[in-house]
Amino acid sequence: MKELDTVIITLAGLKEDIYQYSFNIDGGFFEKYDFSEISECNIKIDIQLVLSSNMMVFEVEITGDVNVPCDSCGSSFDMAIKGNEKLIVKISEFDNFDDEVWMITSFGGEIDLTHFVYECVMTFIPAKRVHLEGECNKEALENLEKFKVIKESNDPRWDQLKEIV
Numbered sequence: 501m502k503e504l505d506t507v508i509i510t511l512a513g514l515k516e517d518i519y520q521y522s523f524n525i526d527g528g529f530f531e532k533y534d535f536s537e538i539s540e541c542n543i544k545i546d547i548q549l550v551l552s553s554n555m556m557v558f559e560v561e562i563t564g565d566v567n568v569p570c571d572s573c574g575s576s577f578d579m580a581i582k583g584n585e586k587l588i589v590k591i592s593e594f595d596n597f598d599d600e601v602w603m604i605t606s607f608g609g610e611i612d613l614t615h616f617v618y619e620c621v622m623t624f625i626p627a628k629r630v631h632l633e634g635e636c637n638k639e640a641l642e643n644l645e646k647f648k649v650i651k652e653s654n655d656p657r658w659d660q661l662k663e664i665v
């Protein structure tokens with residue numbers, strides 16, 4: 501499948517109507533965002549555009565999964581994400597880009613929804629990222645547990661060292 505790193509809707513030649521678009525994005529889409537934690541994903545973006553002479557309404561539906569490290573065991577897993585977002589673009593005398601309503605002076609030949617889609621995906625990733633119950637990496641959990649025990653225990657050898665110093 502072709503790697504897609506932008507979501508651009510061509511407007512040239514469209515008349516007032518309802519249009520449907522589908523995009524698939526993978527990890528390459530997030531490469532230009534330095535702070536993104538996503539390197540692997542498989543996400544489908546369905547966009548419905550309702551176009552009228554002075555307004556565009558985009559309904560964006562995002563489904564798929566992103567590969568993230570689990571908060572409990574630290575192993576990466578594919579977490580399902582799903583969500584809807586609406587964007588309204590209106591003709592106005594000046595440009596103004598709010599979260600959900602954009603004002604632009606003319607529609608032009610295309611509209612770039614790349615950043616909007618990026619923001620949607622980031623919003624739909626839950627803050628708490630954990631495996632389904634029982635699916636955590638047991639080995640990783642055991643290692644974390646050992647590490648905790650070592651950190652918490654007061655190893656008497658440290659006291660001996662302190663006396664020497």
Ligand SMILES: [Zn+2]
Pocket residue numbers: 570571572573574575630631635636637
């Ligand atoms: Zn886990």
